[in-house]
Amino acid sequence: MPGIIKRIAGPVVFVYGLEKPKKNYIVEVGEEKLLGEIIQIRGDVSVVQVYEETSGLGIKEPVYAIDKPLTVRLGPGVMSTVYDGIQRPLDLLEGSFIGKGEKTSPLDLKKKWHFIPESKMTLGTKLQGGEILGRIQETETVENRILIPPNVHGELKELASEGDYVVSDNLARITNPSQDLELPFYHDWPVREPRPFKLRILSSKPFLTGQRIIDFLYPLVEGGSAMIPGGFGTGKTVLNRTFAKFASTQIMQMTLCGERGNEAADALHSFLKLTDPTTGRLMIDRTSIIANTSNMPVAAREASIYMGITIAEYYRDQGYSVSVLADSTSRWAEALREISGRLGEIPGEEGFPSYLPKLIGQFYERSGRCITLSGLEGSITTIGAVSPQGGDFSEPVTQYTMRFTTSLWALDTDLARSRHFPAISWRISYSQNVREVAEYLKKEVAPDWQEYRTKIATILQEEEELERIVRLVGKDTLSETQKGLLLTAELIREGFLQQNAFSDEDAFSSAQKSYMMAKAILIAHELIEKRVKKEGLLVDPLYEEQLIENIKRLKELNIDGIKEFTDQLPSKVKELSF
Numbered sequence: 001m002p003g004i005i006k007r008i009a010g011p012v013v014f015v016y017g018l019e020k021p022k023k024n025y026i027v028e029v030g031e032e033k034l035l036g037e038i039i040q041i042r043g044d045v046s047v048v049q050v051y052e053e054t055s056g057l058g059i060k061e062p063v064y065a066i067d068k069p070l071t072v073r074l075g076p077g078v079m080s081t082v083y084d085g086i087q088r089p090l091d092l093l094e095g096s097f098i099g100k101g102e103k104t105s106p107l108d109l110k111k112k113w114h115f116i117p118e119s120k121m122t123l124g125t126k127l128q129g130g131e132i133l134g135r136i137q138e139t140e141t142v143e144n145r146i147l148i149p150p151n152v153h154g155e156l157k158e159l160a161s162e163g164d165y166v167v168s169d170n171l172a173r174i175t176n177p178s179q180d181l182e183l184p185f186y187h188d189w190p191v192r193e194p195r196p197f198k199l200r201i202l203s204s205k206p207f208l209t210g211q212r213i214i215d216f217l218y219p220l221v222e223g224g225s226a227m228i229p230g231g232f233g234t235g236k237t238v239l240n241r242t243f244a245k246f247a248s249t250q251i252m253q254m255t256l257c258g259e260r261g262n263e264a265a266d267a268l269h270s271f272l273k274l275t276d277p278t279t280g281r282l283m284i285d286r287t288s289i290i291a292n293t294s295n296m297p298v299a300a301r302e303a304s305i306y307m308g309i310t311i312a313e314y315y316r317d318q319g320y321s322v323s324v325l326a327d328s329t330s331r332w333a334e335a336l337r338e339i340s341g342r343l344g345e346i347p348g349e350e351g352f353p354s355y356l357p358k359l360i361g362q363f364y365e366r367s368g369r370c371i372t373l374s375g376l377e378g379s380i381t382t383i384g385a386v387s388p389q390g391g392d393f394s395e396p397v398t399q400y401t402m403r404f405t406t407s408l409w410a411l412d413t414d415l416a417r418s419r420h421f422p423a424i425s426w427r428i429s430y431s432q433n434v435r436e437v438a439e440y441l442k443k444e445v446a447p448d449w450q451e452y453r454t455k456i457a458t459i460l461q462e463e464e465e466l467e468r469i470v471r472l473v474g475k476d477t478l479s480e481t482q483k484g485l486l487l488t489a490e491l492i493r494e495g496f497l498q499q500n501a502f503s504d505e506d507a508f509s510s511a512q513k514s515y516m517m518a519k520a521i522l523i524a525h526e527l528i529e530k531r532v533k534k535e536g537l538l539v540d541p542l543y544e545e546q547l548i549e550n551i552k553r554l555k556e557l558n559i560d561g562i563k564e565f566t567d568q569l570p571s572k573v574k575e576l577s578f
């Protein structure tokens with residue numbers, strides 16, 4: 001017996017008479033069978049959020065219970081696909097539009113994949129959940145390590161031999177005292193349930209982005225989490241795209257949440273053509289995208305970030321380092337607020353539901369580095385963009401997210417306005433990972449990496465204090481040494497922190513290059529300071545010197561060029577005249 005719609009409030013529908021409703025289980029709503037999820041049970045009434053447009057839906061239409069929670073389908077073909085918030089593939093190139101109630105398979109059911117079983121897998125083996133049965137080359141760059149679902153265990157009775165299969169073919173048969181299971185090449189996993197792993201581990205391996213201000217000043221470890229709060233047009237999306245292209249992780253999962261439809265479509269179109277700087281192949285080969293634009297139903301936006309992170313966990317479980325880029329989590333929180341309002345819940349701060357911090361925490365806690373169920377090492381690094389209205393960071397989503405993320409890359413409206421990009425403020429940004437990352441980079445890049453980082457950070461801090469003095473009493477009161485420090489700070493800001501995402505030479509800066517640049521600037525600083533102190537060299541005229549201009553343009557050089565420039569610095573500084 002189906003339930004009956006009693007009341008409709010936007011994306012929320014109140015259903016009477018569903019038999020044995022279960023929270024977080026899915027239903028099909030109305031004659032059109034729209035996908036919905038039971039989010040509350042109030043006596044005889046089930047409260048359902050509907051993932052598709054509810055206009056046209058009528059009172060008394062039937063609602064059918066489906067005996068499973070909201071899941072994501074995981075198998076070969078997820079990589080390089082663009083999905084909507086409920087995992088229907090969006091064919092952007094065709095410009096197709098998904099109709100209401102349309103059930104499209106998340107995975108291509110006709111495509112043949114070449115499967116190679118693991119040689120050590122013999123029949124009779126006792127298997128635990130999450131073990132790898134074989135491999136499929138999913139895209140040119142990603143090998144899908146075909147896992148048995150994490151919640152399945154038993155004795156291997158049959159295993160597909162090497163050959164070509166569609167995803168619904170039989171991969172294996174596994175039995176245990178209570179089950180005899182035929183497994184296809186995919187499995188479904190509930191999106192709101194974190195996938196299990198064996199052990200959480202710590203790591204000092206940095207999540208390198210090629211962005212100097214991040215990698216050198218406010219680094220993040222692989223498996224960590226960061227947030228990018230920024231007002232309108234400050235560069236959140238450009239930064240996310242830069243990460244998608246250059247970040248040191250193997251797999252990307254992008255969740256585009258609540259962006260304007262046409263802008264997201266444009267961005268995706270150009271993304272689909274991007275080549276991967278590390279492999280020379282298409283970027284999309286190692287990326288999976290969920291696009292849920294502002295014109296799509298609000299409840300699907302709520303689900304999309306869980307969809308995204310579950311997909312990320314699936315690849316983590318195969319032993320990959322994965323990054324999750326969510327843009328923007330504020331739009332997700334707004335979806336929660338709207339649904340909560342429809343439910344008549346007592347609102348918390350700024351109308352957001354009181355459980356918002358808990359949900360934000362649960363989302364970021366799904367990042368981390370771990371030993372997977374099959375004994376591999378995998379990680380999820382999560383980066384969430386937050387778009388506070390008017391760039392006001394005191395609002396709830398920014399504040400709550402700060403509690404659960406280890407790095408903060410705060411975008412500053414004034415910097416963006418003055419076209420200092422990336423507009424990451426060095427005044428309020430921070431990283432809790434500096435010590436770990438330093439351990440790693442001291443070995444990989446240079447033993448004195450951390451000393452140079454500290455010096456750069458200190459000069460930027462001292463500049464701030466000197467500026468305060470200048471504002472109070474004017475520049476004339478500063479000593480020549482202090483003026484020299486201001487000059488170096490300008491070199492750091494313009495020559496080092498500024499980085500144009502659209503420049504061929506400078507969009508990506510390796511950890512080595514960033515270090516060499518910082519070192520060159522600091523060596524110049526020391527040499528100049530020595531002449532200022534010992535010989536009374538005046539600082540103001542130096543702003544006109546070609547040498548200063550050349551230091552600002554170090555970023556255009558490669559590592560050898562920077563090294564050569566650094567070697568010539570002593571003689572160049574000696575040539576500076578009064």
Ligand SMILES: Nc1ncnc2c1ncn2[C@@H]1O[C@H](COP(=O)(O)OP(=O)(O)OP(=O)(O)O)[C@@H](O)[C@H]1O
Pocket residue numbers: 230231232233234235236237238239387421422423499500501502
């Ligand atoms: N790293 C960068 N290098 C050069 N230009 C940049 C950079 N970051 C941002 N910009 C400039 O700023 C513009 C706005 O950036 P972006 O769209 O990323 O902002 P946003 O914070 O995502 O905006 P919204 O709030 O609308 O989502 C870009 O179109 C570009 O011109």
Ligand SMILES: [Mg+2]
Pocket residue numbers: 236237238327
């Ligand atoms: Mg944006």
